[in-house]
Amino acid sequence: MTTEGEKTTAPAAPAGPARRTAKRAMVGRLSWGLADQAASSISNFAVGIYVARSLGLAAFGVFSLAWVTYGVVLSVSRGLATDPLVVRFSGVSEASWRGAAARSSGTALGVGAAIGATCLVVGLGLGGRVGPAFACLGVMLPGLLLQDAWRYAFFAAGTGRKAFVNDLVWGVALVPAMVVAARVGSVAAFVLAWGASAAVAAGYGCVQSGIRPRVSRARGWLREQRDLGFRYLAENVSLSGASQLRAYGLGAIAGVGAVGAVRGAELLLGPFLALLMGLSLVTVAEAARVLKQAPHRLGRFCLLLGGGQAAAALLWGAALLLVPDRAGELVLGGVWHSASQLIVPATLGVAGAGLGSGAAAGLRALAAARRSLRCQLIASTCYVSGGLGGAAVAGTVGSAWGVAAATVCGSAVWWLQLRTALRERHRNPIPEARTP
Secondary structure (H helix, E strand, C coil): CHHHHHHHHHHHCCHHHHHHHHHHHHHHHHHHHHHHHHHHHHHHHHHHHHHHHHHHHHHHHHHHHHHHHHHHHHHHHHHHHHHHHHHHCCCCCHHHHHHHHHHHHHHHHHHHHHHHHHHHHHHHHHCCCHHHHHHHHHHHHHHHHHHHHHHHHHHHCCCHHHHHHHHHHHHHHHHHHHHHHHHHCCHHHHHHHHHHHHHHHHHHHHHHHCCCCCHHHHHHHHHHCHHHHHHHHHHHHHHHHHHHHHHHHHHHHHCHHHHHHHHHHHHHCHHHHHHHHHHHHHHHHHHHHHHHHCHHHHHHHHHHHHHHHHHHHHHHHHHHCCCCHHHHHHHHHHHHHHHHCCHHHHHHHHHHHHHHHHHHHHHHHCCCHHHHHHHHHHHHHHHHHHHHHHHHHHHHHHHHHHHHHHHHHHHHHHHHHHHHHHHHHHHCCCCCCCCC
16 A cells, blocks of 8 residues: 555655746746737837827828738738647747748748738829828838747747847837838838838848748648638638728728727727737747646636736726826827727727637637637627727717627637537547548
C-alpha cells in the first residue's frame, strides 16, 4: 500500500513549481500582448485625436470611413493569413514557425496589393472628399497589412517583445508624418502619413524576423489552411463588414457627422479597447496552449478572460461619465459634445464584446471554425439590424443603443456555442482524422 502510494504521489512533487513556471510564462506573454497593443492603440488614439482636432467633424467622418474600410481589409488578411498561423503554429519548432511565417506574411502582402489596387481604382473614380482618401488607402494597404502580420507571427512564436518594438517603431515614425500631414491639411494627407509610417514598421519586421515574405507561396498557404482560413475569413469579414455597413448606413440616415460622433465615442473608450485588442493578440494562442496542457481548464480560462474584460469596460465607462465637458473638449474639440452622449451605450456594447471574446478564444483554440462562423454571422446580423434600426428610430443615439443590445445578445450566442463544443470534446476527446 505504501509503495503504491509513493509511486502515485511521487510525480506530484515537481507539479507545483512546473505549474507556477507555466503561469509566469503565460502572464509574461499576456503582458507583452498588453504592452504591444498599448503602443499600437496610443498611436491610433493620437492619430484620431489629431485628425479630429485638425479637420473638424465632417472631415473626421470621411477619415473614419477610410479607417473602417481598412478594418474590413485587415479582417480579410487575418482570416486568410494570420489566424490559421496562430491556431496551428503557436508553440511549434522554430523551423516550422519560420516556414509558416514566410508563407503567412506573403499572403498578407498579396491581399494588401490586390485589395489596395481595387481601392485605388474606386477612389480615383469617386472623386470629391471621399475619393482621394480611399485612393491613398489603397496605396498604403500592403504595408499596413504586412505590419499587422508580423505582430501575429511574433506572438505565435511567443516573442511578443518583438511585436511591441515593432509598434514602437510605427509610433515613432508617425510623429514626423503627422506633422507633415497637418501642414497639408487634408484627409488624404493624414491617410498617407498613417500608412507610410506603418510601411516603415513593416520593413523593420522583416529585419526583426530575418524572414522575407513569400508572396509566391501564398496560394500554397491558402490551400493548406483552407479548412480554417476561409471560415475565419467569412467570420472576420462578417464582423468588420457589419461595422462598415453600420457606418455607411448611419452616414446615409443621419449624416457623415454621425459617423464622426461614433468614432469619437470609440476614441473615448480607446484605452480599454487597447486592453481588449491587446489580449486578443495572445488569447487564442494561450487558449490553444491551455487546451494542449490542461483541457479541463479551458472553460474556466475563457470565463475569467471574458468576465475580466467586461468588468474593466464597465469601470472605464463609469470613469468617462465623470469627465467634465471642458476636459472632453480639450481632447476631442468639437466632436466631444456628440461623442459624450454615446458613452453609456458604447460602454455596454464594448462590455458585451469583451464577455463574448472569451468564448470566441475558446472556440478558436478548439478549431471549431464552423461554430465560430455561425456565432459571428448571427452576431453581425444583430449588429447591423440594431445599429441601423436604432438610427432610423432615434438617430445616432438610437444606433448606439441598438448596437449595445445586439452585442450583448451576440455574446450569449458565443457562450452557448462554446458550452456545446466543450461538451462534445468531453464526449469525444480525440478529434477525428480529416479525410483528404
